[in-house]
Amino acid sequence: MFDVLVYLFENYYTPDACPSTDVLTKRLVAAGFEHEDISDAIGWLYGLAETTEQSGELSDMSATSTRVYANFEQLHLGPEAIGFLCFLENSGAITPALREIVIDRAMATPDAPVSLEHFKIITLMVLWSQEAEVDHLVLEELLTDDGAKLLH
Incomplete structure (x- = not known):
């Protein structure tokens, strides 16, 4: 799934540039991805869209809010x-609103605990989906894992 997400980030400037699900699936199959990975990635992206749509109420969160994590x-x-x-x-x-979306999408993965490499991809995809402005140094941090590039 994460390889598919990275492929989308590398090949589509914005989420709006992605083709319809059917066309995208065909392109991903042609690129060599497994059907299960494609299905998982598309399901994860649908969940991202739903979470983003529901996050309107989160925009009222204060920049100084504190997040307390539940044990799970x-x-x-x-x-x-x-x-x-x-x-x-x-x-x-x-x-803080984006933080909550990142947490939601990380919790939607089967990894436990989520590897830092996968967490960076999740964060990158949330920022990509929001078309958020990202500082170059932060972007570089998201694209690397202990000195190794995450992107292909």
Whole structure:
């Protein structure tokens, strides 16, 4: 699934540039992705769209809000992902509303705890879906994993 998400980020400037689901599926199959990975990625993206649509009420959150993680969130996300999310929020790269969308999408993955590499892809895809402005240094941090490029 994560390889499909990275492929979409690399090949489509904005989510609106993506073709319809049927056409996209055919292109992804032609690119060599497995049907299960494609299905998982498209389902994850639909969940992202639903979460984004429902996040209107989150826009009222104060920039100084504090997030307390439930035990099941701590176990699923893991300390690396939570630490990285705190870094992004403290650096101003994401708002509290975007933080909640990132958490929702990370919780929607089967990984537990979510690897830092996968968490960065999740965050990147949330920012991509929102067409958010991202500082170049933060973008570079999202695109690397201990010195190795995440993108192909």
